[in-house]
Amino acid sequence: xxxxxxxxxxxxxxxxxxxxxxxxxxxxxxxxxxxxxxxxxxxxxxxxxxxxxxxxxxxxxxxxxxxxxxxxxxxxxxxxxxxxxxxxxxxxxxxxxxxxxxxxxxxxxxxxxxxxxxxxxxxxxxxxxxxxxxxxxxxxxxxxxxxxxxxxxxxxxxxxxxxxxxxxxxxxxxxxxxxxxxxxxxxxxxxxxxxxxxxxxxxxxxxxxxxxxxxxxxxxxxxxxxxxxxxxxxxxxxxxxxxxxxxxxxxxxxxxxxxxxxxxxxxxxxxxxxxxxxxxxxxxxxxxxxxxxxxxxxxxxxxxxxxxxxxxxxxxxxxxxxxxxxxxxxxxxxxxxxxxxxxxxxxxxxxxxxxxxxxxx
Amino acid sequence: xxxxxxxxxxxxxxxxxxxxxxxxxxxxxxxxxxxxxxxxxxxxxxxxxxxxxxxxxxxxxxxxxxxxxxxxxxxxxxxxxxxxxxxxxxxxxxxxxxxxxxxxxxxxxxxxxxxxxxxxxxxxxxxxxxxxxxxxxxxxxxxxxxxxxxxxxxxxxxxxxxxxxxxxxxxxxxxxxxxxxxxxxxxxxxxxxxxxxxxxxxxxxxxxxxxxxxxxxxxxxxxxxxxxxxxxxxxxxxxxxxxxxxxxxxxxxxxxxxxxxxxxxxxxxxxxxxxxxxxxxxxxxxxxxxxxxxxxxxxxxxxxxxxxxxxxxxxxxxxxxxxxx
Ligand SMILES: Cc1ncc(C[n+]2csc(CCOP(=O)(O)OP(=O)(O)O)c2C)c(N)n1
Ligand SMILES: [Mg+2]
Numbered sequence: 001x002x003x004x005x006x007x008x009x010x011x012x013x014x015x016x017x018x019x020x021x022x023x024x025x026x027x028x029x030x031x032x033x034x035x036x037x038x039x040x041x042x043x044x045x046x047x048x049x050x051x052x053x054x055x056x057x058x059x060x061x062x063x064x065x066x067x068x069x070x071x072x073x074x075x076x077x078x079x080x081x082x083x084x085x086x087x088x089x090x091x092x093x094x095x096x097x098x099x100x101x102x103x104x105x106x107x108x109x110x111x112x113x114x115x116x117x118x119x120x121x122x123x124x125x126x127x128x129x130x131x132x133x134x135x136x137x138x139x140x141x142x143x144x145x146x147x148x149x150x151x152x153x154x155x156x157x158x159x160x161x162x163x164x165x166x167x168x169x170x171x172x173x174x175x176x177x178x179x180x181x182x183x184x185x186x187x188x189x190x191x192x193x194x195x196x197x198x199x200x201x202x203x204x205x206x207x208x209x210x211x212x213x214x215x216x217x218x219x220x221x222x223x224x225x226x227x228x229x230x231x232x233x234x235x236x237x238x239x240x241x242x243x244x245x246x247x248x249x250x251x252x253x254x255x256x257x258x259x260x261x262x263x264x265x266x267x268x269x270x271x272x273x274x275x276x277x278x279x280x281x282x283x284x285x286x287x288x289x290x291x292x293x294x295x296x297x298x299x300x301x302x303x304x305x306x307x308x309x310x311x312x313x314x315x316x317x318x319x320x321x322x323x324x325x326x327x328x329x330x331x332x333x334x335x336x337x338x339x340x341x342x343x344x345x346x347x348x349x350x351x352x353x354x355x356x357x358x359x360x361x
Numbered sequence: 362x363x364x365x366x367x368x369x370x371x372x373x374x375x376x377x378x379x380x381x382x383x384x385x386x387x388x389x390x391x392x393x394x395x396x397x398x399x400x401x402x403x404x405x406x407x408x409x410x411x412x413x414x415x416x417x418x419x420x421x422x423x424x425x426x427x428x429x430x431x432x433x434x435x436x437x438x439x440x441x442x443x444x445x446x447x448x449x450x451x452x453x454x455x456x457x458x459x460x461x462x463x464x465x466x467x468x469x470x471x472x473x474x475x476x477x478x479x480x481x482x483x484x485x486x487x488x489x490x491x492x493x494x495x496x497x498x499x500x501x502x503x504x505x506x507x508x509x510x511x512x513x514x515x516x517x518x519x520x521x522x523x524x525x526x527x528x529x530x531x532x533x534x535x536x537x538x539x540x541x542x543x544x545x546x547x548x549x550x551x552x553x554x555x556x557x558x559x560x561x562x563x564x565x566x567x568x569x570x571x572x573x574x575x576x577x578x579x580x581x582x583x584x585x586x587x588x589x590x591x592x593x594x595x596x597x598x599x600x601x602x603x604x605x606x607x608x609x610x611x612x613x614x615x616x617x618x619x620x621x622x623x624x625x626x627x628x629x630x631x632x633x634x635x636x637x638x639x640x641x642x643x644x645x646x647x648x649x650x651x652x653x654x655x656x657x658x659x660x661x662x663x664x665x666x667x668x669x670x671x672x673x674x675x676x677x678x679x680x681x682x683x684x685x686x
Pocket of ligand 1 (some may be wrong): 088136137165166167168195198199278419421443447450
């Protein structure tokens with residue numbers, strides 16, 4: 001029987017003291033802090049570039065949600081993989097992609113992580129076991145299952161973590177996938193980053209049953225919920241989910257409540273209409289994941305105010321440097337439009353391929 | 362005549378048809394309270410309320426299929442795809458059910474729905490959001506598809522699409538939403554299957570549809586000024602049904618055809634038109650049919666490269682010069 005995982009007594013406060021968090025060395029805690037600050041500074045800088053007209057298209061900012069990606073990625077073991085949707089900058093930086101390649105991608109430059117071919121919504125780093133960056137809502141969910149299927153198929157102990165939004169849960173592909181992974185025993189953890197809105201639609205207006213994770217029950221998938229502003233809680237809950245997936249070779253559904261401070265994308269000018277300014281300010285004031293982590297790390301003497309400031313400054317400089325790098329980088333040459341389409345064409349050194357692949361007059 | 366935007370013209374069409382027929386309703390993501398992702402439905406929810414303007418969850422397959430089912434009982438749903446790219450999530454509903462229910466029932470039923478939304482590239486959003494699937498739609502007998510290139514056509518074609526008793530896709534364009542054209546205040550409709558000659562000419566027929574028609578018109582002006590070439594520009598408006606007669610008439614006059622579309626070339630709309638011309642006007646041609654399409658690759662994100670990938674004036678002019686050489 002699938003069920004909500006029993007939450008250990010004495011919630012709150014004690015998540016820092018849970019086993020997985022006690023294992024964190026001072027260096028690791030500082031690294032976590034650097035990650036969340038880095039994501040925030042990178043995105044603020046990219047927003048500035050967008051507003052200056054230097055980058056265009058879509059820019060979906062992760063600001064406010066940083067502790068989710070940073071916390072979960074910090075738990076990845078050597079055979080774990082992750083995949084997410086278009087709000088992907090946080091996940092990308094957390095797995096260790098560098099700001100230069102990420103910023104250059106936003107600028108559409110040749111030095112970008114996808115040579116300027118994918119853009120903001122489509123970051124990838126297979127070498128870091130990060131499989132995108134996907135623009136179509138819920139399109140990544142069967143892929144996440146596939147990553148985990150491959151692990152099981154190859155008898156590799158590990159799991160795949162697949163992130164999705166609170167709006168994405170209403171796509172058929174996700175529900176089909178939930179059934180499949182349960183039926184077959186696939187070690188995938190679906191993490192619903194519930195930020196309360198899908199574009200301008202509140203959760204209430206898009207999902208008939210407001211507990212999203214509870215849907216797991218209908219498919220025999222164990223589930224739990226979690227607050228996303230406290231990175232220690234995220235790590236605690238996600239560790240249980242990921243360990244369960246790895247050890248039991250079964251899926252898990254984790255709903256993490258979080259909040260995005262900015263509009264759905266930078267183009268979303270309405271975002272103070274479908275929610276109130278107070279709602280945004282209250283979250284920022286009480287639950288900002290970076291402030292909270294800073295306070296906790298200062299309290300446990302991992303950080304000093306001075307060191308926290310230094311790290312912040314360091315990340316600002318890194319983001320500025322990345323911007324300069326992006327601005328000074330070249331655009332891809334026109335010939336790049338038709339490369340990377342087919343593996344076989346890209347690897348046809350001996351010119352042995354038969355048939356026409358491209359149809360340009 | 363008032364100058365109004367392409368966006369406003371579509372909104373007027375929707376509003377007038379909602380007023381005219383109590384069974385017309387609009388379904389889609391963010392179409393009601395948010396006023397539409399591209400503001401096409403702005404103000405409609407306020408005016409008509411929850412019954413006629415319906416926000417959906419992000420469930421394209423479900424609301425597309427629901428629209429088809431509702432149409433069986435006489436509802437005439439207009440569904441908005443925030444991007445036509447997202448219709449791919451609803452492929453079975455649209456490309457199996459909407460297209461073939463009538464046929465498989467031996468004509469016992471029909472599916473009067475409209476599927477509308479932007480279907481274009483050129484906006485720097487990458488491959489997943491830049492599809493131009495009018496060729497896919499046209500490849501499914503039972504479906505109709507129109508591609509308005511300006512506000513006047515957008516309004517007239519939208520009204521006809523809503524009154525049509527078959528499923529009609531209306532392919533809009535985010536780069537045109539803010540552009541203005543003259544649109545009369547009096548009511549009018551534009552029949553499906555009738556092309557529009559945007560500019561008459563004697564030397565070459567540029568046959569095109571959607572936003573490319575506007576680019577082709579600019580190219581024709583440059584061709585006249587800088588190369589003394591008198592190009593005719595035919596805007597197809599409607600892809601299926603297709604106005605074969607206007608195409609053939611023009612080619613028989615100019616003896617040269619350059620086909621321009623934003624589709625990828627393989628099995629693009631212009632592949633069919635090229636076949637039509639060689640099959641029915643072979644002896645009238647003085648040169649092979651030339652095509653300008655999107656460069657044959659997934660849509661690239663990088664802005665300057667994407668601007669080159671989709672047809673632009675330079676590429677059209679080069680192609681016309683080659684055709685006439
Ligand atoms: C199939 C599909 N439909 C619609 C969209 C447009 N769209 C992009 S994001 C989004 C909202 C998704 O909300 P949610 O899943 O909650 O994720 P969040 O943006 O909050 O991270 C919508 C409607 C899309 N990209 N793909
Ligand atoms: Mg959301």
